[in-house]
Amino acid sequence: MDFDFKEVEKKWRKEWEDKEVYKVTEAPNLPKYYVLDMFPYPSGAGLHVGHPLGYVASDIYARYKRLKGFNVLHPMGYDAFGLPAEQYAIETGTPPQVTTDKAIKTYRGQLDKIGFSFDWSRQVKTCEPEYYKWTQWIFLQLFDSWYDRANNRAENIFTLDSYFAENGCINWPQHDKDDHAEFTDVEWNNFSVEEKQKILMHYRIAYQSYSEVNWCEALGTVLANDEVKDGKSERGGYPVERRKMRQWFLRITEYADRLLSGLDTLDWSDAMKDMQRNWIGRSEGALVQFHLSQTLSKGEGISSQYILTPDPSPSERGAEQVRFMTGAKEVSVKNLEHAKQHRKEPTEAEEKLWQEIRNEKLGFKFRRHLIDKYIVDFVCLFKGLIIEVDGDIHEFTKEEDAIRTLVLNQHGFTVIRFANNEVFNDLQNVLEKIKATATELNERIDSALSGLSDNQEVAVSPLSFGEGQVRKIPVFTTRPDTIFGATFMVIAPEHELVTSLTTAGQQKEIDDYIAYVKSRTDVERQQEKKVTGAFTGSYAVNPFTNTEIPIYIAEYVLAGYGTGAIMAVPADDERDRKFAEKFGLPIIEVIDKSAHPNAEIGDKVGTMINSGMLNGKEVKDAIKLILDEIEKQGIGKRKVNYRLRDAGYSRQRYWGEPFPIVYKNDIPYPLPVGELPLRLPEVDSYKPSGDGRSPIANNKAWVNLPDGSQRETDTMPGYAGSSWYFLRYMDPHNDKEFAAKDKLKYWQSVDLYLGGNEHAVGHLLYARLWHKFLYDMGYVPTDEPFKKLINQGMIQGVSAWVYRLSDIIISSTETPQSTLEKRPQIFVSYEICKTLKPLLGKSFKEIEGQFDLLPDDLKDCISKVYSAINEIGNVPEFMGAFDILDFTSRYVEVSVVDGDALNIDGFKSLPRLWTENSLFVYDSNGEITCERAVEKMSKSKYNVVNPDDVIEKYGADCFRMFEMFLGPLDQSKPWDQQGIDGVGKFIRRFWRLFGPTQTLPEGEGFNAIKLNLSDEKASPAELKILHKTIKKIADDIERLSFNTCVSQFMICLNELNDLKCTKREILEPLLIVLAPFAPFLTEELWQALGNTGSIHKAAFPKFEEKYLVESAFTYPVSINGKVRAEIPLALDLDEAAMKAAVLSNENIQKWTNGSEPKKFIFVKGRIINVVV
């Protein structure tokens, strides 16, 4: 009797469900194994044959591990929040919940048919409040934590609060002056709640910040970078613009190093690790300060209108400096703004000195202060003493400084100056000098302050440290060794200093260039490699060559990377060189690469030249040397830079997890944990609110709370729910914790994780971040979530196109358009189209004229086309419709194409293409062939194959095995169903091997079958086949090589068939080996063998080496590496005996001519090679 897969599948699906065969509970006495598939998003389109590829593989693996005695966790659920359902809601008003539920139902139905062993009792859906309660809870943990770099781990935010309460943030290494001003413990304790919250926000792991985002007006939402393609939204292709918005972020950058180093501990493919490494983009280099080379550095962001044409370099400018001093009052106002805006970035020397004189350490109160139009480095108002620290720049600004001193003197101040070097090398002496001068001075405070208003003092002091960035520009470089060749500087057009650096003379040029940059889309920026830029008019000083270098802006420097500024080294950087060539800037060669003929520009090889102290050094050593020197001189410091940015965590959308956050006075506060889950509110409309907020903002009653506070209207992104779902599976119904400690401890982490590599950087990086965070907080026992990762390849579709004659109408035709539209289509076999290629585009008249000259095959084809046209031509209203020979191709459903040939009956069921009066031009085989090509499987390409259809025709077991038989799991391959018959044949032959007969008469249902097996003892040959198979299948499953497993099953079956083996001793264990692949077939036969339990709870047969041991081997014997003979020889023969046997072989003697071989190579059990 034949294998009735429909009945068998129906029977066991029900049985497995009724008996909860795949339900798993924690069993401490069993070793655990966690096999997980990547969370699917249930799309409305349902599964196509590509989706289950990974699920089948993981299911086989999970079933195999169970048979091997492991307690296997193998769950499935849905990543149910997402844009498609919301987009559908916007279009139709259908609530996303409804759309999603429906899609999940479809998915589940499809999955069930394939016979997966998921423990469905553990299913989770991210959109359920029972689930997202814990997503919100984890978010609150992230919000309530900060990253302590000292211990390299996350800590609860209260530890930071109490640190500040005791120490303030002075001298705290993690304090970034860009973020907030310094404060003492006393100050902290006196801060208002709001002030404290604002400061703590700079440290929270989930934090808010204003940042430029990809704003898409049409979708009414912010898009992630990978959701933006070519400057348009990936979904819908709407325009995207940059816009500043307050957004939630996750401080993933703090974890960059651990995310990087953690990769080394993982069993992932190198490709995948590389992708993550590239994404994190760690680069080691230096942050180097370049001072500005003009009075501007002293004048601090003086608006360019006050600076007169400094286009020539400052040393060339001469007397113009004096005029710079006019307009002091207005300048002061500008100064104040700049002082506030840029009160950060003191030079290293200033900072060092400040630490020694602050807090009245010398007995005098020093502060930063605005005096006239200058912000002086340090001033003691009571003594009227000003201390200035000068960098190398002082060399170029002596004149300006002299004037500055003069002005300050006029206000009654004494000015003393120190060089950077003095501060670094002889600090004690400096301090003593300050002390001595201060002590000497009479109190002159009254006169000193005479020119200043109170307002200014309050505004500037004491926070206006440092002289603002305009005095120096930090650059990031990975090639500090080439600094002697830095002949110009380039900053990003978006750089915040562009305005301050632009001189009056260059204003127009810069404005024009910025306008040009803004006008360019991302596509244009990517496609053209044009070298563009503009000169700001300002100069910086190369700290090592002490030469002035011009500062340009150019779009090849990105605002978001490094400091948004580079030192350009045209000698050893491709882009810098092109830029220098275009703008005529000097190129100083700094590396001699003559010893490395293959080295290209930018390669880190060669010997340094023209580089002062570095001359003669190899690049590698030079990098180290110069870094030391840079740090010694206080010009800069070593710095590790990451490409990785903090992860945007806000979405202005409806269909996502609401934030458990309430704003009071615009400060966000967490909801108490007891109020979780904060449920997604209902809304009247799913359309974005229009003001940039999500549709949730439309529900005012929900947003505005009675106490005057407001709820957050953003929702969390797609990756929120999917960043921790694998933990929830361990304890999916727990309403006290996201998962109980003991269950987390039992299941640990995912042992095998399978999915597509589209998640390579997004999901996998975020999930690792969450996991590491939860690990830091002591909630999970492991610091990496996915030990072993396998990426299944994509299954591509094989698209098909049907060809027809084009509707080309010459204008002289007087046939009305409406008539032409009704004109019959003439479908032409692709074979004929290919043959007629030489005639394409010619008019039929012309072809007719040269008909006799055409080769026969063309004549033949064109005649066929003619007769079709004539058939239509006979209908008067269509006369003259075709003038030119041309074809148009249309996608045709792959379901109506067999091989290349169109299934005409099937085609006629497609109203999209076929109409009653269509005509066909068949080729010589009587077929209409189609053009075929491999493409992505997609609805729009009509090449989607639904697994339901395949299962309907071949059964689930066959479908599963065929998916595996297609090729290596991790390789992409087209779905070509050609070979499926082979697998179907295997299933039927395997079934017949057991000699099954139906016990019930035909038509009386399907209940039990009887097998015809022998209880005879198995022969060595049979046992060898069995054990060879046991070993091969176990090995291949372990290394996830499933295609070779299927081959082995076929080989095994062929061999058993040859031996006519029907022995139970062989077939029963073999059945278990096959069970992971064909769960239905094997379960049915297992029961028919008289077993009561499920085969899927049986034990995998033990492999016995002894059955494979051979006493002889037929050696292939090669002469000079070419196989010339096969000689069977005993395996225990010694080499001499073997050599004699081989050389005496007739076949071999033909080649050796009886002479002694030069060499005799013998690999036991493998090969013999004779060299003559």
Next chain:
RNA sequence: GCCCUAGUGGCGGAAUUGGUAGACGCGCUCGACUCAAAAUCGAGUGCCGAAAGGCGUGGGGGUUCGAUUCCCUCCUGGGGUACCA
């Protein structure tokens, strides 16, 4: 451009550590069964050649007794990423 990955018969693919290249399946050819078809079973099938033999794993070169496998170089397809300093 850079990173990753692959390239083997008509097709999907196998060869796990350098050891008989093309397992297994599809397709194709021939045969058996059949009135016939389907299904099933049997034989054959890398290319050239009548044969001996030669050639053959994208191309070229190298290491080795022996290379699909290791090295160098070039070409092509797929994926990722990108003015990343």
